Amino acid sequence: MAQAKVCSERDATAADAMVDHLDSWSQVNVTFTKYGHCDDGEIAEGNSEGIARLLVDHWETLPQLGVLIRRNPRLKAFVLRHIDSTLDTVDLTKISSLATSSCPPGMGALCHDLGTVASKAGH
Template sequence: MKWIIMVLVFSFSNVYAEDCSQQDFDKADMALDSLASWKAVDGFYSRHSQCDVGYLREGTSEKIIRLLVDRWGELNELSALIKRKPALGDYVIDHIGEILD
């Protein structure tokens, strides 16, 4: 079962990679350090989700986990953002799963 899930995840990751130019990747790389709030994660997702591959994916996952640990009391902000943009919730959960695997 895990193998099937990994194949699906890899397949979807490749879809994102096809839409990510080198210039887009470089912009996402530069923006990664700015993920210090849930609003910043929302903006990053809106602008750079097509580049959710490789070390950028790992770095984004680490930033999201760090926000959960350091800003647990601000989950209401994340909840409000997800209500407006449900796909953001899937993005955050996907990145949490990335670290837990």
């Protein structure tokens, strides 16, 4: 079995710095690809907040996430994992609502998954 990549102090510092720049799905993808092995504690909470902000404040960009997930299917699990109980209940409710009422064409499966995890995290 492959050894899990260890998060060095240098990687953790870089991952922590990336958290403040999660303003697009491509940035989320870069963070996941480069620093997914550092996704723990404070960094994980920052990733969750960045992902929530993209979903709540920039829902219209969801198709960009869909394109990235098609290229890198493991990104979907990363995004879904970050819709969690560390997020504000109002954000979770909004994500759930948007997933149900404003799903972009062709994104039904992703919207369903987003709505499901947001609902579970909010309870």
